[in-house]
Amino acid sequence: MAMDISFVVNGKRVNIYGNPTARLLDALRDYCGLTGVKEGCGEGECGACSVLVDGKLVNSCIYPIAKVEGKEVLTIEGFRGTEKYEVLKESFEAAGAVQCGFCSPGMLMAAESLLRENPKPDEVQVREAISGNLCRCTGYNTIVEAVLDASIRGEGLW
Amino acid sequence: MVEAYKPNDLKEALELLAFNDCTIFAGGTDLMVKRKRWSGLVPSFEKPVMFISQLQELREVTEDNGMLTIGAACTLSELIDNELIPEHFKTVFRQMASPGIRNIATIGGNICNASPAGESLPLLYALDAEVVLQSSCRKVELPIAEFVQGVGKTLLKSGEMVTAIKVPKSSFTSITYRKVGTRKSTALSKLSFIGLAASDEEGLQDVRLAFGAVAPTVVRSRDAEEDIIDMLKLGSLDISQIIDDYSTLIKPISDQRSTALYRKKACIRLLVDFIINSLAREVVR
Amino acid sequence: MRDSISKPITRVDAADKLSGAACYIGDMRLEDMLYAKTLRAAEPRAKLISIEYPELPEGYFVVDKRDVPGENRVKMLIDDQPFFAEEVVNYIGEPIALIVGKDKEVINKLLEDIKVEYERLQPILCIDNITAPPIYGENDSFADYSLNKGDLQKARAGAAYVYEGIYETGYQEQFYMEPQGVIAEFKEGKVSIYGSIQCPYYVKNAVVSCLGSAPEDVRIVQAATGGAFGGKEDYPSLLAGQAACAAIKAGKPVCLLLDRNEDLEATTKRHPAKITLKSYIDESCRILGLEADIALDAGAYAGISGVVLQRAMFAAAGVYNIENLSIRGKAIATNKAVSGAFRGFGSPQAFFAIEMHMEHAAKAIGIDPLQYKLSNLVKQGDRSTTNGILRDKILLPEMVDRVLEMSGFTEKRKSFKTERAVGALKGIGLSMFFHGCGFTGNGEQDHIKAKVRLTKDIHDRVEILIANVEMGQGVQTTMRKIAAAAMELPIDSIIFANPDTDRVPDSGPTVASRTTVIVGKLVYDAALKLKEKWQAGAASEVEEQYKYPQGFEWDNDSFSGDAYTNYSWGVNAVEVELDPITYESTIKGVWTVFDIGNPIDDRLVRGQIDGGIVQGLGYASMEVMENLQGRFRQRTSTDYIIPTAMDIPEIKSELMCEPFKYGPYGAKGLGELTLVGAPIAYALAVENALSINIDTLPVRPEHLMEVAADGNGY
Structure with missing residues (x-):
């Protein structure tokens, strides 16, 4: 049975009358038009669909909309206007951490989630934090360097 | 589209369960994969779905008289961050899945999924954990080894849900x-x-x-x-x-x-x- | 020169990709767009007796073989693969029909209600001892080649040692992060295809032939492409043809996107290989001759297997100067998903075989493997496997020295031996390899004949018009750099949009490590031409076409001459530590030196190196894909495992540079080379750690447990 589900996406209230087991991923991409959230596997393995729900990193492909009722969702589209995003973006560019780009939005959300909890991570912590976000192009090391670099250059932001 | 319930408290949840044969949905990290269909389509559930991860009663960790009680809907991340949870539990939880999934997946779900590869299970078996089952009319505790019957099979009956896991606190050298x-x-x-x-x-x-x-x-x-x-x-x-x-x-x-x-x-x-x-x-x- | 062009600049596509603004095929929405889902074969080999479709609601369509207006064959080297199955199906997952319509829910239901009746035929599921009737030709091979150099009899006669080994490698799935997909649109008699693709003109030729239409009535536009690695070389042609037929039938745009698990099951993968090598070695440990037999599991249709096989054969002798060769190769048809292109294209299999073979032969003779390899290395002026002259200086000895130094190889070999005595299973291995850049044999000069165009508008902006695609490797940045440097213009005065075949000439596919070295050189030459006739404020245009460099020669019938015009080289070392109880491995370090000529952008080069190495390490260690009775066992992203950030150590890389005079700024090929050596170095490291011989990839702990665990019952 359809439910009224109300939540906030990137600062804006969204009301969906829909199937509560629908995937948050589809709601974001199809209903909200937020196509920066990618689908790479549809089963929680690749992290391309990563978003933050109430500040926590989740795989939106296995997250039903019933569970976002009353919560705040942050996608790359909401994050990209922030100063923290700018710092991460510059670090990713400088490290060469972007190739095909399909994992990039999810990867940034994983990085943001880490830095919120731990503004000064070490290399192992960065690897751990992005370990649910697969990347087939970069081999990860440039991404790890980028996140470490952002944590230094963005000191005080997180 | 099947019926879906999102009860506000445990009592309401158990009352709903008493009259409805439901698929109980905690984190959903296994259910959403099993029920997944073509991208863009709503995962298919045959039975009414009852969401329980919002139930406050199922999200608490308490310690009383040497007995650790873990709410079934606690996520793995919450347990990793919880001071009452012993380090050797955390060692197990930290190696499960990925950070994003640990933020969603619950310990109760891992138990009820009854997968042979369920990673919280060896720990809970070794610690003689008890699974707390509740229905609108009763509350029972079963040793986990009894509760889990086989691949995907448990003693969970219609009208019941797992509300907590009780683990006797013991120290190991x-x-x-x-x-x-x-x-x-x-x-x-x-x-x-x-x-x-x-x-x-x-x-x-x-x-x-x-x-x-x-x-x-x-x-x-x-x-x-x-x-x-x-x-x-x-x-x-x-x-x-x-x-x-x-x-x-x-x-x-x-x-x-x-x-x-x-x-x-x-x-x-x-x-x-x-x-x-x-x-x-x-x-x- | 190296300083200016090699100095990294910010990737032009990074900002859009990071911000989520880049538009991949799944992000495109055309007005009135319909969705399509594929009915796939459930049997590895069967006659299609009947297909019973449910009644279709209005606006829903079945699209199958009857809806192909032209040839129901995907245009490739051998046109044997149907867009939609006809009388038989030849692999599980083979497309039979599309169900097309507006509502995915309805399409799904219709698909569930289709009844397909099969008559099972005996499938061919392995590449030896085939008893079932052939799938293709008389001997079930899409290609069956021989290559001879010198006189093997002489080698046999002079041999003091003969060493033989069999080496096997498994499937590897590209696992680009973005699954495959296309959208087809039919408007005013013209079909437009938007897609996640590597080769716009392959797709165009396939769709033209599928529709039987005029070339000008088919247009292909590349969408942002989320990785490809060879996987989007030929398969998109199939999807595009299907979607085009559907769009014409429905009269509306049709979106055909694969879900991940569908992509895993149905699209092309790296060829599994079985390679037998026999070397003839004289008293002084010089290799006199090599016999090689290469069998590739090609899957159900020919695809590009013949060319993969050629590359494997031409690499069979590795980096060693062997005067007498007899190499036999077969691409065998089996009832499995079609094997296709994947970074390296036959060479990872061949190099694995020869490098392990060299190592094992040396051990058998009782000499140091590294010395044995070094004493047999090819050098400038030597002949390649196909009797071509290796014209450029080969820096391998210096590269090996440097990797030895960077990795501490010699000391580690010593100290690990001591540590092994007390139970720590540590090992380090080193591999040497090359990659022939550009198409194999006569591909560039006789088949592709690449053409590029540069246009200049009245605002003095220059647009690069080529058919090569940005798929992560950075071509949008490198091409701009090359053009800008040649014309001494600022980088932002150069435009390079995703190719649209209505606008760009056919500069060939984005494959074979050819884009920078071949197409980049054409862009460079065209830029010089444009600069020469430069008139500020006036529009102009120049074209440049590939010319086979003078002095090179190739005979495709005898496979003799210069199989490639240029070679890139690599030396890799990998260190591993194995868990002494479970044989799980941890990669402790990777050290590499590559000679890729002059790098066009150091940062992009590093991206290719790191990425290739990690794909290679995945191939070597964890990427298991087995086929049982025609069905892949690992057919979900949960079960087909690629490395995560936690599986990978630091990778230390350096470059040495022997420029190629026909490459832009002396650049040579890069992309594929980087995958070739790491799997070998990994396997050799495991070998070192356990004092066993490894002859199979991937190296699974399951295998190590069987061969290395003590014999006391556990």
């Missing part, structure tokens, strides 16, 4: 946990092993050994453990006897992740290593 996964993160286990031992001035007091993903349910044998304790106390350790005992219990299969032979050999080798390098040391403490 040796703790070994090994998950042998397909890779170092976001991996399912090929097999897992937990070995716990407790000793005091008088010597070795307790041994607990459990193996995951190598039989339809977690392999643990109190008899075999007691034999080991006796052997060690008497100074007559017979490794080949222990291997024989466990070899009959460990019955892995070959599948897309590993082979039966590997699983079995790795388990036995982990067991022997634990006995030689951890237990033997406990004895000479």
Whole structure:
């Protein structure tokens, strides 16, 4: 049975009358038009669909909309206007951490989630934090360097 | 589209359950994958769905009289961050899935999923955890080894849900946990092993050994453990006897992740290593 | 020169990709767009007796073989693969029909209600001892080649040692992060295809032939492409043809996107290989001759297997100067998903075989493997496997020295031996390899004949018009750099949009490590031409076409001459530590030196190196894909495992540079080379750690447990 589900996406209230087991991923991409959230596997393995729900990193492909009722969702589209995003973006560019780009939005959300909890991570912590976000192009090391670099250059932001 | 419920409290949830045969949905990290369809389509559920992760009663961790009670809808991340949760629990939880999934997946879900590869299970078996089952009219506690019946099978009855896991707090002097996964993160286990031992001035007091993903349910044998304790106390350790005992219990299969032979050999080798390098040391403490 | 062009600049596509603004095929929404889902074969080999479709609601369509207006064959080297199955199906997952319509829910239901009746035929599921009737030709091979050089009899006669080994490698799935997909649109008699693709003109030729239409009535536009690695070389042609037929039938745009698990099951993968090598070695440990037999599991249709096989054969002797060769190769048809292109294209299999073979032969003779390899290395002026002259200086000895130094190889070999005595299973391995850049044999000069165009508008902006695609490797940045540097213009005065075949000439596919070295050189030459006739404020245009460099020669019938015009080289070392109880491995370090000529952008080069190495390490260690009875066992992203950030150590890389005079700024090929050596170095490291011989990839702990665990019952 359809439910009224109300939540906030990137600062804006969204009301969906829909199937509560629908995937948050589809709601974001199809209903909200937020196509920066990618689908790479549809089963929680690749992290391309990563978003933050109430500040926590989740795989939106296995997250039903019933569970976002009353919560705040942050996608790359909401994050990209922030100063923290700018710092991460510059670090990713400088490290060469972007190739095909399909994992990039999810990867940034994983990085943001880490830095919120731990503004000064070490290399192992960065690897751990992005370990649910697969990347087939970069081999990860440039991404790890980028996140470490952002944590230094963005000191005080997180 | 099936019926969906999102009760506000446990009482409401149990009342709903009493009259509706529901699929209970906690984190959903397994359910959403199993029920997944074509991208863009709503995952299919045949029975009404009841969401429970919002139930505050199921999200608490308490300690009382040496008994740790963990709400069934606590996520793995919450448990990792919780001060009451002992470090050896966290070691297990930290190796499960990925950060994003640990933020969603619940311990109750991992138990009720009853997968042979359920990674919280060997720990809970080894600790003699009890599963708290509640319905609108009763509340029972079952040892986890009784609750889990087979692959995907539990004693959960219609009208009931798992509300908590109770684990007697005990301290161990040796703790070994090994998950042998397909890779170092976001991996399912090929097999897992937990070995716990407790000793005091008088010597070795307790041994607990459990193996995951190598039989339809977690392999643990109190008899075999007691034999080991006796052997060690008497100074007559017979490794080949222990291997024989466990070899009959460990019955892995070959599948897309590993082979039966590997699983079995790795388990036995982990067991022997634990006995030689951890237990033997406990004895000479 | 190296300083200016090699100095990294910010990737032009990074900002859009990071911000989520880049538009991949799944992000495109055309008005009135319909969705399509594929009915796939459930049997590995069967006659299609009947297909019973449910009644279709209005606006829903079945699209199958009857809806192909032109040839129901995907245009490739051998046109044997149907867009939609006809009388038989040849692999599980083979497309039979599309169900097309507006509502995915309805499409799904219709698909569930289709009844397909099969008559099972005996499938061919392995590449030896084939007893079932052939799938293709008389001997079930899509290609069956021989290559001879010198006189093997002489080698046999002079041999003091003969060493033989069999080496096997498994499937590897590209696992680009973005699954495959296309959208087809039919408007005013013209079909437009938007897609995640590597080769716009392959797709165009396939769609033209599928529709039987005029070339000007088919247009292909590349969408942002989320990785490809060879996987989007030929398969998109199939999807595009299907979607085009559907769009014409429905009269509306049709979106055909694969879900991940569908992609895993149905699209092309790296060829599994079985390679037998026999070397003839004289008293002084010089290799006199080599016999090689290469069998590739090609899957159900020919695809590009013949060319993969050629590359494997031409690499069979590795980096060694062997005067007498007899190499036999077969691409065998089996009832499995079609094997196709994947970074390296036959060479990872061949190099694995020869490098392990060299190592094992040396051990058998009782000499140091590294010395044995070094004493047999090819050098400038030597002949390649196909009797071509290796014209450029080969820096391998210096590269090996440097990797030895960077990795501490010699000391580690010593100290690990001591540590092994007390139970720590540590090992380090070193591999040497090359990659022939550009198409194999006569591909560039006789088949592709690449053409590029540069246009200049009245605002003096220059647009690069080529058919090569940005798929992560950075071509949008490198091409701009090359053009800008040649014309001494600022980088932002150069435009390079995703190719649209209505606008760009056919500069060939984005494959074979050819884009920078071949197409980049054409862009460079065209830029010089444009600069020469430069008139500020006036529009102009220049074209440049590939010319086979003078002095090179190739005979495709005898496989003799210069199989490639240029070679890139690599030396890799990998260190591993194995868990002494479970044989799980941890990669402790990777050290590499590559000679890729002059790098166009150091940062992009590093991206290719790191990425290739990690794919290679995945191939070597964890990427298991087995086929049982025609069905892949690992067919979900949960079960087909690629490395995560936690599986990978630091990778230390350096470059040495022997420029190629026909490459832009002396650049040579790069992309594929980087995958070739790491799997070998990994396997050799495991070998070293356990004092065993490894002859199979991937190296699974399951295998190590069987061969290395002590014999006392556990």
